[in-house]
Amino acid sequence: MKHPTVQIRAIDNYDLPVLEDAIGTWFSELRDNKIKRSKRVLIKPNLLGAYPPERAVTTHPKVLEAIIRYFLSLKKEVWLGDSPGGSVSVKKVWETCGLNDLAERYPIRLVNLSTEKYRELNYEGTHVKISEALFKCGIVINVAKYKTHSLMAFTGALKNLYGLVPGMVKSEYHRLNPDTKSFAEMLLAIYGLCRSKITFSIIDGIMGMDGAGPSAGNPKHFGLLMGSDSIPALDTVASRMMGFKIKDLPYLWGALHMEGIIPSHIQVPHSFLHHSIPGVDIRIVKMRKTGLNYLPRTLGYAFKKVYYYYPVVSQRCVRCGVCVRSCPVEAISWQEDGYPGVDKDKCIKCMCCHELCPTQAIDIHKSFVAKRFMK
Numbered sequence: 001m002k003h004p005t006v007q008i009r010a011i012d013n014y015d016l017p018v019l020e021d022a023i024g025t026w027f028s029e030l031r032d033n034k035i036k037r038s039k040r041v042l043i044k045p046n047l048l049g050a051y052p053p054e055r056a057v058t059t060h061p062k063v064l065e066a067i068i069r070y071f072l073s074l075k076k077e078v079w080l081g082d083s084p085g086g087s088v089s090v091k092k093v094w095e096t097c098g099l100n101d102l103a104e105r106y107p108i109r110l111v112n113l114s115t116e117k118y119r120e121l122n123y124e125g126t127h128v129k130i131s132e133a134l135f136k137c138g139i140v141i142n143v144a145k146y147k148t149h150s151l152m153a154f155t156g157a158l159k160n161l162y163g164l165v166p167g168m169v170k171s172e173y174h175r176l177n178p179d180t181k182s183f184a185e186m187l188l189a190i191y192g193l194c195r196s197k198i199t200f201s202i203i204d205g206i207m208g209m210d211g212a213g214p215s216a217g218n219p220k221h222f223g224l225l226m227g228s229d230s231i232p233a234l235d236t237v238a239s240r241m242m243g244f245k246i247k248d249l250p251y252l253w254g255a256l257h258m259e260g261i262i263p264s265h266i267q268v269p270h271s272f273l274h275h276s277i278p279g280v281d282i283r284i285v286k287m288r289k290t291g292l293n294y295l296p297r298t299l300g301y302a303f304k305k306v307y308y309y310y311p312v313v314s315q316r317c318v319r320c321g322v323c324v325r326s327c328p329v330e331a332i333s334w335q336e337d338g339y340p341g342v343d344k345d346k347c348i349k350c351m352c353c354h355e356l357c358p359t360q361a362i363d364i365h366k367s368f369v370a371k372r373f374m375k
């Protein structure tokens, strides 16, 4: 069996010719002749919300531009799109994330995966709605951002596939899968249904994010661009370089197992064999995921009494209403003072509000013990 390869380049900034060189080399080395055969390509970035590129929340438009230029040079029809989180306006997302600019300069089609038709599919008993756009394109390039994630600890290539689920259906899936384990199973089902369609995945880690990602963390210069035709291999290498272990990411082990990949067999460029990014802060997301997992049930119950956290709306709130409309369990509602408030008993800690608030006005209230473990 062929061992999967992960390509890695140290790239300092979003210099277009440098990006084109890396991406062009990787694509031309792909043995899969789908790139030659197929006429239409879907580029699927991470467009979580309306964040400017310098915030390092969304895939940088220069990375997308390099991919667009590669495929246009091959005379392919290029579709570019995602389904942003919650109730945010897709038009605003396109404008702020630099997609409108790309569509003005290149003959591409922007695709709103929130409103495209979808297919209802079933993966081993898990029912998932997936955008029809995925099935209309013979080439699919999945372009993730390199970040921590408050619910899933890490977000890379596999988590980026969640954007293939249309619009508010994503919130519904959060409601149905409130804990990390069940959400991981949902992600695995999405991966199982989409994996044969994904031609190549890229992680934009030139600027990434640590701390309380995926939107309220700290933009960090990681100086890395990575790619692979194997999503589990790519996420294994990327998450390890950030300091995670496979057991920290419940969906990753399942995806590796699905592909029969042994982590130590993944090929990386020699200079990155033991590479780890210095100074990455993953404590806050790692503790949320793993804090209770290793305790016996009775101890875990007692620990929950002293170790807890929940979102609170801060004074930075501009009353846009995104959190109220996006909370999958209606735990946020307008209060008499005109600001939203969180009902902590209803809250399932999916962190969608924290993820989607455009002004990072959702803080995390932590108990004394949680403060000791989380930054």
Ligand code: SF4
Pocket: 313, 314, 316, 317, 318, 319, 320, 321, 322, 323, 324, 340, 356, 357, 358, 359, 360, 361, 362
């Ligand atoms: S907390 Fe954030 S998302 Fe919610 S209304 Fe205020 S600004 Fe909007």
Ligand code: SF4
Pocket: 311, 326, 327, 328, 329, 330, 331, 332, 342, 346, 347, 348, 349, 350, 351, 352, 353, 354
């Ligand atoms: S209040 Fe926030 S974290 Fe809690 S369930 Fe609603 S969106 Fe999720």
